[in-house]
Amino acid sequence: xxxKVSCTLGEVKNRADLIIYWGGNPAECxxxxxxxxxxxxxxxxxxxxxxxxxxxxxxxxxxxxxxxADIFLQVRPAKDFEVITVLRALIKxxxxxxxxxxxxxxxxxxxxxxxDRMKKARFGVLFFGMxxxxxxxxxMNSAALLTLAAELNAYTKFVAMPMRGHGNVTxxxxxxxxxxxxxxGVSLSRGYPRFNPGEFSTIDxxxxxxxxxxxILGADPGATMPQPAIDHLARIPTIVLDPKVTxxxxxxxxxxTTAATGISAxxxxxxxxxxxxxxxxxxxxxxxxxxxxxxxIYQAVAAKPPLPPAVMLSQxxx
Amino acid sequence: MSKTIFTxxxxxxxxxxxxxxxxxxxxxxxxxxxxxxxxxxxxxQYRLADFFAIExxxxxxxxxxxxxxxxxxxxxxxxxxxxxxxxxxxxxxGAHMKGGTIEVQGNASxxxxxxxxxxxxxxxxxxxxxxxxxxxxxxSGMSGGTILVGGSAGLELGMRMRRGTIxxxxxxxxxxxxxMKGGTIxxxxGAEVRTGAWMVRGTIVSFTPxxxxxxxxxxxxxxxxxxxxxxxxxxxxxxxxxSAPEAGFYRRYTGDGAVPGKGEILIWHPQQ
Numbered sequence: 001x002x003x004k005v006s007c008t009l010g011e012v013k014n015r016a017d018l019i020i021y022w023g024g025n026p027a028e029c030x031x032x033x034x035x036x037x038x039x040x041x042x043x044x045x046x047x048x049x050x051x052x053x054x055x056x057x058x059x060x061x062x063x064x065x066x067x068x069a070d071i072f073l074q075v076r077p078a079k080d081f082e083v084i085t086v087l088r089a090l091i092k093x094x095x096x097x098x099x100x101x102x103x104x105x106x107x108x109x110x111x112x113x114x115x116d117r118m119k120k121a122r123f124g125v126l127f128f129g130m131x132x133x134x135x136x137x138x139x140m141n142s143a144a145l146l147t148l149a150a151e152l153n154a155y156t157k158f159v160a161m162p163m164r165g166h167g168n169v170t171x172x173x174x175x176x177x178x179x180x181x182x183x184x185g186v187s188l189s190r191g192y193p194r195f196n197p198g199e200f201s202t203i204d205x206x207x208x209x210x211x212x213x214x215x216i217l218g219a220d221p222g223a224t225m226p227q228p229a230i231d232h233l234a235r236i237p238t239i240v241l242d243p244k245v246t247x248x249x250x251x252x253x254x255x256x257t258t259a260a261t262g263i264s265a266x267x268x269x270x271x272x273x274x275x276x277x278x279x280x281x282x283x284x285x286x287x288x289x290x291x292x293x294x295x296x297i298y299q300a301v302a303a304k305p306p307l308p309p310a311v312m313l314s315q316x317x318x
Numbered sequence: 319m320s321k322t323i324f325t326x327x328x329x330x331x332x333x334x335x336x337x338x339x340x341x342x343x344x345x346x347x348x349x350x351x352x353x354x355x356x357x358x359x360x361x362x363q364y365r366l367a368d369f370f371a372i373e374x375x376x377x378x379x380x381x382x383x384x385x386x387x388x389x390x391x392x393x394x395x396x397x398x399x400x401x402x403x404x405x406x407x408x409x410x411x412g413a414h415m416k417g418g419t420i421e422v423q424g425n426a427s428x429x430x431x432x433x434x435x436x437x438x439x440x441x442x443x444x445x446x447x448x449x450x451x452x453x454x455x456x457x458s459g460m461s462g463g464t465i466l467v468g469g470s471a472g473l474e475l476g477m478r479m480r481r482g483t484i485x486x487x488x489x490x491x492x493x494x495x496x497x498m499k500g501g502t503i504x505x506x507x508g509a510e511v512r513t514g515a516w517m518v519r520g521t522i523v524s525f526t527p528x529x530x531x532x533x534x535x536x537x538x539x540x541x542x543x544x545x546x547x548x549x550x551x552x553x554x555x556x557x558x559x560x561s562a563p564e565a566g567f568y569r570r571y572t573g574d575g576a577v578p579g580k581g582e583i584l585i586w587h588p589q590q
Contacts, residue, residue: 081512082531088576089533095575100532137512140493189361190335195454198428198447199409210333210388212360 005149007125007159008273009036014043015157018121020056022145023080024129024163027065033163034068038125045122054117058083059131073114076105078136083111084144088151090115119155126160133162139197164272166219167261171270206232214238217290218261222248241290256293259285267291322352323373324366326384332360333408334369337391339380341399341418347376387427393420396437409446412439415463428472429453434482436463438555444469447491450484451477458499460484466557476503479520483548485557495522498581502548506560516574517581523568525560525586534573534583541567545584565589 012019019038026033034040042049057069058080066072075083083104086096090112098108118124126149133142142162149160164170173183180186185197198204202221205211206229213236222230223246230251238252249255259265264285268276288296322344338344338355347355352375353367366372369389370382378399386392387406395414403411406424413432425443431450445467451474452459459479470488477496483504490509498520505513508526515531523545541563549559566588573579 081515085515085574085576086532089574089578092576092578094533094578095535097530097532097535100530104532137492140496140512140515190358191361197454212332 003150004146005153005159006161006273008275009038009271011123012125013037013041013046015045015123016043016125017046017052018054018056018117018124020058020118020124020126021065021069021163022058022126022128023060023131023133023135024127025059025063025065025131026127026129026163027063027068029129029165030163033127038127039068054121056114056117071114073106073110076103079104080132080135081137081141081144084141084148086111087115087118088144088148091119091148091152091155118152118158121156121158124149124152124156124158126158127163128160129163130165161273168218168269170272170274171268171276174270174274174276203229206230209235212236216240216242216248216252217294218242220246220248222246222251241293243287257287258290258293259287261290265289320374320377321379321381322375322377323381324370324383325373326370326382326386326389328369329385330359330369330388332388334359334389335391336366336369336389337394338366339382339389339392339401340394340396341378341380341401342396344376344380345378345399349375352376385424387425393418396420406443407441412437415439425469426467431460431463431465433458434460434463434465438464438466440466440468440555442468444488445471445486447472447474448477449475449486450479450482451475452479460501464555466555470507475509476501479503483552485552487557495520495581498522504548504552504557504559514574514581514583516577516579518574518577518579520581522581522583523586524583528583528585530571530583531574531576533575534571535575537570537572537582539567539569539587540584542584561586561588 039053039055040050046052055069056071057066058073060075060077086101089096101108126145128145146160149158152158177183180193182193182195185195185201187194187200203225209232214233234251239254240249240252241256241258243258243260261267262279264281264283266281267279269279270276335358344352353372355366356363357366380401382403385405387408389408391410393401393412393415396418397416399418401420403422407422407426409427409429411426411430412420412434413429415434415437417437420439422441426441426445428446429448430445431439432453449471450460450465459477460482461480462482465484467486471486471490473491473493474496475490475494476484476498479501480499481501483502485504487506489507490505492510492512493515494509495503495514495517498517500520503522505524508524508528511529513528514522546563568584569587571583573581
């Protein structure tokens with residue numbers, strides 16, 4: 001396992017003939033996805049647009065996206081990992097227990113049909129959302145889907161791409177990757193990057209109460225994280241940088257109002273396929289940008305006299 | 319034999335990293351040298367004596383008192399000696415260890431015995447996730463040694479383990495033996511779901527019925543001799559199988575077909 005097979009949305013538009021959305025509701029959450037990239041557009045190798053493409057939706061309930069789908073597969077909640085594992089076995093022609101497979105909510109015929117379609121596709125794409133990555137199994141569900149996409153490349157071209165939610169989360173991952181080598185869950189406390197999701201990832205740190213300060217940049221964990229994590233954010237000094245007052249700002253010690261990037265501040269945003277797009281501001285803002293505030297905090301911290309080395313400090317008190 | 323006794327003065331407010339708490343580091347040191355050993359609280363370096371009251375010179379037997387649930391990396395890469403923890407233990411306990419014994423009287427956190435090569439870890443209470451597992455991005459987890467857990471255990475028990483034995487008395491959460499490539503996991507009270515997911519080789523023995531993945535297939539009913547030898551060996555460590563080998567048989571399942579793998583899951587089936 002390891003590695004990620006990906007492509008740009010331009011390639012999806014020009015080449016993809018099998019589009020699978022897994023655990024997401026693009027019709028409501030990414031409304032321009034269908035029309036700009038994945039379904040209705042004609043592409044260089046997809047001359048007839050929608051007619052040349054097959055769209056499969058896999059989800060636990062029939063969302064408005066199901067109307068756009070050629071095939072809708074309803075899996076039982078928290079059975080995605082089992083379905084993907086069965087598909088991995090079927091594409092290799094290995095035996096699957098039909099009774100246990102039926103517990104996923106899909107019949108063997110449906111699973112076999114999907115596996116066949118995946119193998120026969122000229123260019124397949126798996127888009128996965130939080131219905132997959134945030135349900136029982138979490139990162140292993142995503143790992144399963146990414147591995148499935150990687151393994152399908154023994155037969156045809158297949159890629160997997162997460163459907164990112166909030167503004168520029170992809171950018172956060174990309175920058176962490178080229179500065180530390182890891183996308184998230186990185187600790188720099190020992191002077192070098194250490195990667196261990198579960199130990200250093202935000203929610204886990206907050207739930208265990210392992211941090212004594214927090215700087216929140218362009219996110220609203222106070223609205224989305226589990227309650228114990230929010231409680232800890234309220235206990236410790238939390239600093240929020242956001243263009244508007246959020247749930248997190250209300251429990252923070254300090255809130256900085258910043259200029260909205262893309263509207264009143266310039267910057268670079270990474271699209272979900274990791275393409276950097278420069279943003280030019282249309283308006284002026286009286287507020288400073290995120291970058292300016294972080295830079296000024298950094299300067300103020302650097303200007304403070306350094307703490308004496310801890311070893312000497314403790315000897316002095318003995 | 320002399321002992322070195324460490325008593326935690328106060329639970330640290332952020333995790334403390336103390337990979338120096340290992341017989342290999344401490345055995346040859348005098349009392350003052352042990353006190354001056356470096357530990358890390360967040361990014362700051364402190365002396366071991368800032369957090370622990372230390373009695374005695376360095377020795378091969380360490381006794382730790384107090385709630386060290388937030389103290390990480392105790393016994394990292396130790397090769398000999400003994401560590402006894404009277405209380406809860408923090409993350410990465412005995413990670414990369416090659417020999418010696420660690421005994422925890424309370425509960426242990428995540429990543430205990432991760433990538434260990436030998437030795438024995440015995441936890442009286444429950445353990446967290448990733449027991450004996452491989453670190454993220456690493457190809458194999460524990461490659462030898464024994465981990466005994468008295469209570470339950472968390473997610474991804476024995477993830478990518480290559481050799482060695484893990485025995486858990488309580489119920490284990492999801493993904494026990496994930497991507498396992500060897501070794502043995504004994505589940506005395508079974509596990510939740512996705513046991514043995516993506517396993518390539520290795521053995522998982524369960525004395526409670528398991529909900530298997532659809533990619534496992536039934537192979538046969540058997541009563542393997544090697545399990546009797548295992549039972550006898552584990553008895554010397556104070557673990558006994560709940561049933562005598564004559565009282566039933568094992569249903570053997572192979573998988574995981576998704577990988578495809580030759581792992582086995584043996585589920586105990588008492589004779590009617």
